Amino acid sequence: MNTAFWLITACLLMLVGMIWLALAKPVHWKQVLGAQANYGRHPVKALQRAGAISLLLSALACLAADHPSMAVLVWIMLLALSTFITAMILSWRPHWLQPLITVRRLTQS
Template sequence: MREVLLMLAAGVVLLLGMALLALSQERHRDRIFISNRPAALDIRAQRATAFIATGLGLPACIASQGASFGSLLWLLLLSAAALAVALTLTWRPQWLRPLAGAARIVFQRPSASTSRS
């Protein structure tokens, strides 16, 4: 049961990472955000979160299946996540719009109203 949960968590994290990486590219961003484009800092946060998420999938796969098969499983899940994001961008790109805010959760900037001088 533990192995299945780790593989499922790795798949979800890799899917999130691939979606954020796709949303950080200008072509996909223009297709999803027609009028409300994210700032450059948000794009860097999305890329950083994407690389962190794809990197976190590897230890989960290795913990689940061991080093040899776990690294192979990570590559297969990474490819499947990239294919799923590519198909989503083709048919339903608006489904990826809520994921754009995931990077803001990880790299929150302090707002002006919360900081007092």
């Protein structure tokens, strides 16, 4: 597999992971679901676990793409980029994140 594929994979895994970690926080859960947040359970642990695994997989994708010394830098910088993007989506377009919660709910049901 080529470097570009692994880098894009790392980027997407990191973004999804950060979004799940953000959704594990009640304030952001409510931001995304609005009034629906009052119905049903908030799967905090599941979201945290999914987020952590996604970040770990992202690190592995970085290692698949580059020399380990470079992969560390890419991973740390992707962490910054993904956190910033997540914060911006939560601020301006929180409803965009509803599909990710749906995926979690489907996997739980």
